[in-house]
Amino acid sequence: MTGLRRFAVVLGALLLALALPAGAAKNRAEGFEKLAQGARIAIMPVDIELFSISAGGVLEPRADWTEQALGHFRAALLTRKPRPDIEVMDIEDADDETVQSLNALHGAISSAIAAHHFGSYALPSKEGRLDWSMGPEVRTIRERSGADYALFTFVRDSYASSERIAAMVVGALFGVGLGGGVQVGYASLVELDSGRIVWFNLLLRGTGDLREPDKARETLEALLAGFPQ
Amino acid sequence: MERRGFVLGCGCAGLLALAAAARAQWAAPDRFTRPDPATDEGGLWAIMDREEKRIRRSAFLLRDQALNRYVGEMVCGMAGDHCPDVRTYLLRVPWFNASMAPNGMMQVWSGLLLRMSNEAQLAAVLGHEIGHYLQRHSLERLRDAKSRSAFAQFLGIALSAAGAGSAAPLAELAVLAGGFAYTRDQERDADRIGLELMAGAGYAPIEASRVWAQLLEEQKAGEKDEDWSGSFLFASHPPSEERQQTLAELAQARGGSTGGTGADRYRTMLAAHRKEFLQDELRRRKPSESLVLLERMLKDTPEDGELEFFKGEALRQRAGEGDLQRAVEAYGQAASRAGAPPEAYRSLGLVERSLSHGEASQAAFRRYLELKPDAQDAAMIRSYLEGGSR
Amino acid sequence: MKGLLAVLVALLLAGCVAFAAVGPGPVKVGDVMTVSLDGKWNRAPSMFAPPKGEVWTAEGIPVDRLTFFVGLADNDVLYRSQGADEKKLPKFRAGMHPNEIVEFYEAYATADGSSFTLIKLEPASFLGADGFRFEFQAVRKSDEVRLSGVGYGALRGGKLYMMVYTAPTIHFFPGYLPRVEAIARSARLGA
Numbered sequence: 030m031t032g033l034r035r036f037a038v039v040l041g042a043l044l045l046a047l048a049l050p051a052g053a054a055k056n057r058a059e060g061f062e063k064l065a066q067g068a069r070i071a072i073m074p075v076d077i078e079l080f081s082i083s084a085g086g087v088l089e090p091r092a093d094w095t096e097q098a099l100g101h102f103r104a105a106l107l108t109r110k111p112r113p114d115i116e117v118m119d120i121e122d123a124d125d126e127t128v129q130s131l132n133a134l135h136g137a138i139s140s141a142i143a144a145h146h147f148g149s150y151a152l153p154s155k156e157g158r159l160d161w162s163m164g165p166e167v168r169t170i171r172e173r174s175g176a177d178y179a180l181f182t183f184v185r186d187s188y189a190s191s192e193r194i195a196a197m198v199v200g201a202l203f204g205v206g207l208g209g210g211v212q213v214g215y216a217s218l219v220e221l222d223s224g225r226i227v228w229f230n231l232l233l234r235g236t237g238d239l240r241e242p243d244k245a246r247e248t249l250e251a252l253l254a255g256f257p258q
Numbered sequence: 259m260e261r262r263g264f265v266l267g268c269g270c271a272g273l274l275a276l277a278a279a280a281r282a283q284w285a286a287p288d289r290f291t292r293p294d295p296a297t298d299e300g301g302l303w304a305i306m307d308r309e310e311k312r313i314r315r316s317a318f319l320l321r322d323q324a325l326n327r328y329v330g331e332m333v334c335g336m337a338g339d340h341c342p343d344v345r346t347y348l349l350r351v352p353w354f355n356a357s358m359a360p361n362g363m364m365q366v367w368s369g370l371l372l373r374m375s376n377e378a379q380l381a382a383v384l385g386h387e388i389g390h391y392l393q394r395h396s397l398e399r400l401r402d403a404k405s406r407s408a409f410a411q412f413l414g415i416a417l418s419a420a421g422a423g424s425a426a427p428l429a430e431l432a433v434l435a436g437g438f439a440y441t442r443d444q445e446r447d448a449d450r451i452g453l454e455l456m457a458g459a460g461y462a463p464i465e466a467s468r469v470w471a472q473l474l475e476e477q478k479a480g481e482k483d484e485d486w487s488g489s490f491l492f493a494s495h496p497p498s499e500e501r502q503q504t505l506a507e508l509a510q511a512r513g514g515s516t517g518g519t520g521a522d523r524y525r526t527m528l529a530a531h532r533k534e535f536l537q538d539e540l541r542r543r544k545p546s547e548s549l550v551l552l553e554r555m556l557k558d559t560p561e562d563g564e565l566e567f568f569k570g571e572a573l574r575q576r577a578g579e580g581d582l583q584r585a586v587e588a589y590g591q592a593a594s595r596a597g598a599p600p601e602a603y604r605s606l607g608l609v610e611r612s613l614s615h616g617e618a619s620q621a622a623f624r625r626y627l628e629l630k631p632d633a634q635d636a637a638m639i640r641s642y643l644e645g646g647s648r
Numbered sequence: 649m650k651g652l653l654a655v656l657v658a659l660l661l662a663g664c665v666a667f668a669a670v671g672p673g674p675v676k677v678g679d680v681m682t683v684s685l686d687g688k689w690n691r692a693p694s695m696f697a698p699p700k701g702e703v704w705t706a707e708g709i710p711v712d713r714l715t716f717f718v719g720l721a722d723n724d725v726l727y728r729s730q731g732a733d734e735k736k737l738p739k740f741r742a743g744m745h746p747n748e749i750v751e752f753y754e755a756y757a758t759a760d761g762s763s764f765t766l767i768k769l770e771p772a773s774f775l776g777a778d779g780f781r782f783e784f785q786a787v788r789k790s791d792e793v794r795l796s797g798v799g800y801g802a803l804r805g806g807k808l809y810m811m812v813y814t815a816p817t818i819h820f821f822p823g824y825l826p827r828v829e830a831i832a833r834s835a836r837l838g839a
Contacts, residue, residue, distance in 0.1 A: 078308075092295035092304030129315055133793045134816050141708025145667075152708065153669035154688035161707065164819025224819065317763070317787040317794075351761055541758045543738045575751075577741070608745055637770035638746055638780060 055146075056255050058159050061220075061227040063258050064178065069116040070218075071176035072106050073132070075099060076183045079239060094240050098186070101245030106182070109249065112258050120174050127169050134163060135181050138226065139215055147231040163224040171221035179221055182252065184214035184232075186239050212239075216252045228257050286392055289340055290362075299360065299397055306359040313347050313365070320348040320368065320531070328527050329384070332377070333364065336385050336455040340392065346384075352538035354473065358387040360396045371528060372535040373472065373551060375465075375558060377520025381456040382466035389451030395444045449501065453508050462517035463509035470502035472554060480547040521558065533599070536568045545576035563598030566591040570602065574609055585609050589622075600629035604639065611642065665693040670704065677702055677835075678718035681775075681809060684834035686827065689714065698727050706824060712815035714828065720808040726756045742806040746771075746780035749801055749808065754784075761789035774802040775809055775837050785817065796821040800832040811835065 064070075079094035107117055138161050145152045146159055170179055218228040232252050239245045293299040313319060320326070326348060334341040343362040351367040358364045364387055374380045390396065440448070449466070457463040528535075539548055552569045556562065570588035573581040589606040592598035607622035623639050633639070671685030678701065692703040697715075704714040717726060722742040738755045741748075746769065754764045765785045772781035779802030786795045794817040801810035813828040815821040 092300045095304060096295060129792075130794055130818065133791055134818050136791055137710045137793050137816065138707075140710040144710070145708040150665070150667055150709075152667050152690040152705070154690050154706065162819070164823070166818050317792055318761075318789070350763075538758075541755055541764070543755045604747070608747055611745060612743055634766050635747060635769035637768075641771040642745070 055157075056159065056228055056230050057257065058225055058227045061225070061257070064111065064115055067114050067116070068177040069118055069175060070111075070178045070180055071118050071120040071170065071174045071221075072103070073120055073179050073181045075103055075106070077102060077186070077239070078184075079186045098184075098239035098245060101242045102182075102184070102239060102249060104242075105246045105249045106180075109253070111256055118174065118176060120170075120176070120179075128173075131163065131167055131170065132181075135217065135219070136183075138163060139181070139183065139217055139229075142217075142226070142229050143215060143231055146229070159226065159229055161226045163219060163226070165222075165224050167219060167221050167224045177221055178227075179219045181217040181219065182214065183216075184212065184239065184248070184252070186212045186214075186248075212248065214248075214252055216256075218257070228255075230255065286338055286340070289343055290394075302397065303361040306361040306363055309359070310345070310347075310361070310363045313349070313363070316349070318350045320350055322348075322530065325527055325531070329366065329380070332381055332459075333384050333388070335459050336381065337388050337391075340388070344388070344391070350534070350538065352535070352542055356383050356387050358391045358396075360391070360394065362391070364388075364391075368531070368535050368538065372532070372539060373476075374469070374524065375472070375519075375521060375554070377524040378456065378461035378465035378518065379469045380524065381459060381461045382452055382469055385452030385455035385459075385466075386448045387452075388455060389448035390440065390444070392451065393444070393447055395440050395448065398444070399440065445501070446504065449505055450508065453505060453512060457509075457512045457517065460517055462515045462519055463512040464506065464515045465519060467502050467505035467509055470498070470505065474499065474502065475554075476547045476550045479550040480544055525559070533564060536564075540568065540571050540575065543575065545572040548572040549576075561595055563592045563595035563602070565597075566595060567598050567602040567605070570605055570609075574605060582609050582613055586613075600626055600633070603629065604633075604635075607639070607642065665695060667692055667705075677716045680837055681716065681718050682834075682836050682838070683831050686830060700724060707815075707820060712813070712820055712824065714811065714813045714831070717808060717810040717812075720810075722806065726753065740808055742803075744808075746782075746801065749780075749810070750782050750799075753799065753810075753812065757784075757786065763787045763789075772800060774800045774832060775804060775835055778802065781832075786814070794818070798825065798828060800835070804837060809835075809837070 077095060077099050079091050079098050107119060110117060142159070142161055144150045145155070146161075151157070167179070171177065212232060212234050214232040216230050216232075217226055219225070220227045230252060232248075234251070239248055293303060295301070295304065326346070329348060330346050333344055333346050337344045340362075344358075344364055345362055346364045346366065348366050348371065349368065351369060352372075353367055353369040354373055355367045356365065356370055364384075366384075370383065371380070374383070453463055453466050456466060539551070542548070549569065549572045552565055552572060556565050556569070559565065566588050570585040570592060573585035573588060586606065586609055589602050589609070592602040593606075603622045603626035607619045607626060610616075610619035610622060620643055623643050626633070627636060627639055630636070667690040670689045670691045672687050674682055674684050676682055689704040689706055692705060692709060696709060697703045698717055700720055701715060701717040703709075704716075705712055706714075720726070720740045722740065724740045725737045726740070728737070738752055740752060744752065750766065750769055754766075758764050763786050767783040767785060769780065769782045772779055774781070779800060782799045782801075784797045784799075786797065787793075788795055795814050796817045797812060797814040799810060799812040801808065803809075811832060813821075813824065815824055
């Protein structure tokens with residue numbers, strides 16, 4: 030690990046630490062304690078992409094890695110039960126316009142949470158609370174799937190040189206991230222009755238690997254660390 | 259005299275030889291198979307597959323079945339054996355662009371469709387893109403170190419736009435896209451193949467060079483504009499005299515203006531979208547470029563009220579010396595011809611109001627409200643009639 | 649390279665670019681405009697703001713924006729864009745009618761390829777006297793989120809004062825509209 034790389038990683042950690050109140054409260058909406066008895070969680074289509082980065086800083090999409098990672102990650106998600114009574118279910122990647130627009134909306138809200146809750150752009154009006162909602166319109170997903178919650182996941186992973194990592198961290202600070210060289214991701218749990226985002230976690234680190242089943246599971250554990258019981 | 263004839267003859271023979279050589283050298287390759295995902299080509303395909311999935315769901319995709327079938331059939335006719343591998347998407351984006359991804363996804367933007375005078379010109383562009391595909395130019399670019407880092411940057415911004423929801427300006431993307439644009443040799447190669455394909459499909463080869471002549475004309479007009487923003491309109495396809503001339507020479511060797519243009523059919527197919535496209539065009543706020551385009555379209559269909567209306571709009575937008583007067587004339591022309599939208603009267607009212615021609619302005623606004631009593635801005639227009647909101 | 653990074657990071661961490669709380673109560677926008685708020689909003693740092701104006705948000709910049717344009721004079725631009733030469737951008741002209749002001753806004757709103765559909769344009773009271781109000785819908789090009797928008801504007805002494813709120817059509821826009829309308833009603837010129 031070179032100095033620059035360590036610098037980047039420490040910086041990332043610092044960012045996360047300094048953002049807002051530490052601990053589970055940061056990841057959870059106010060008043061949300063645990064999943065309802067016998068609740069069903071719909072796994073929304075996983076958004077993953079893997080890259081390799083050469084010394085020259087060239088980012089190359091790796092279809093084989095992405096394919097493998099998608100398989101490992103999805104399998105890990107579906108077999109990872111937060112509690113024995115919780116049912117985890119798959120949801121189809123629908124071409125349906127309503128679901129598409131909800132997906133797009135969730136992406137925008139996630140960016141807002143990443144920048145304004147976990148990042149350095151705190152919104153004073155939120156007073157440090159995880160307080161975002163997609164609104165009752167998400168009941169469409171509940172009606173279609175019969176699920177009580179929806180879990181959205183997004184991961185970008187690349188294997189790269191240290192200069193790229195530093196550049197990427199600075200990019201993330203400005204909200205234009207993903208230069209590459211690290212693992213960036215988020216997981217977001219939406220309560221399908223209210224639309225509230227009840228739990229959210231942001232992953233930004235210099236290590237991690239999705240190319241092998243074991244390591245994909247490790248990444249998933251890191252992403253879902255502190256997931257509500 | 260004799261000498262001149264000789265030179266001329268020599269030139270022609272040279273061109274013929276050139277064309278013959280081109281044809282002899284080039285034959286369409288066999289259909290491509292999906293590359294191994296572990297290769298750079300496989301990675302590129304996968305990214306493009308993802309992009310294609312996104313486009314299929316995009317709100318900017320033109321879903322007019324007849325128009326899609328029409329363009330699809332043109333593509334198929336020229337792609338030959340590769341027809342099943344090429345999928346064409348028409349997108350509502352007001353700039354001049356068409357592109358072809360190595361996985362067979364072709365994009366054609368509405369700003370390009372609007373600028374083609376006829377079917378033969380569109381065929382030339384489609385043929386050109388098919389040429390890039392058949393020669394696998396994008397893969398060559400990916401393997402070229404210099405363009406690779408530009409590609410990476412492009413990818414980074416495109417991906418962060420998806421992830422961060424921040425608007426990556428289209429201009430920025432296009433400039434970066436230009437960074438891994440094809441080389442001049444590749445463009446020449448694709449031009450040559452495109453010409454072969456469109457001529458082979460029975461179109462007049464000379465139309466290929468006219469595409470570029472038209473673009474050059476727009477670009478030149480734009481440069482005079484105070485607010486000219488470089489050649490962004492043509493970000494990835496900069497027009498050049500050299501290219502246009504080479505195509506004209508190649509066309510001479512391939513039959514010149516012999517062949518069809520399909521101008522009427524092309525206009526008919528686009529008729530339902532032309533108004534939208536022209537509205538998008540005016541939003542670019544490059545009125546001098548728009549005026550060249552509109553004058554050219556008016557030359558083809560002189561009795562068109564809608565085109566006169568948009569000409570007025572471009573003049574009103576530019577508002578340079580004498581432009582408002584000319585706009586009034588254009589709206590007047592529009593009103594006297596078929597196809598003018600009610601908005602021609604609204605715009606006339608606005609210009610007359612700017613010129614402090616109270617009565618003319620009031621008459622125009624009244625006419626607008628008669629024609630479109632439920633207009634979105636009816637209340638606003640009524641307030642102008644009452645003399646408010648100055 | 650390392651030095652530059654450190655400087656950038658220091659700048660960021662020092663809070664030079666922090667979002668500031670505004671409201672409740674009367675709040676000054678720019679030098680000359682005042683609005684009265686029923687709750688808290690967040691004023692974005694100037695890097696997000698137009699050259700003459702401010703941007704506020706309730707839910708975050710990727711979600712919703714309340715943009716104020718304060719006192720645009722003849723030849724002013726609405727926004728500057730990175731890398732773009734200012735003389736190439738559309739300019740405000742003092743003689744513009746409300747229809748033309750909306751077209752002027754529309755040119756900027758569609759510069760990134762986003763769509764724009766005007767739903768309504770009507771006279772309305774703003775800054776305590778004559779003005780106009782418009783509603784529109786858009787699809788944002790970068791992520792295809794469907795947005796709705798409402799704007800209020802008025803000309804005073806040949807200068808343009810305008811506020812525009814945009815938010816996702818789903819949930820956010822209808823939720824915040826009453827608060828935004830109240831802000832528009834409260835807007836005044838002078839301290």
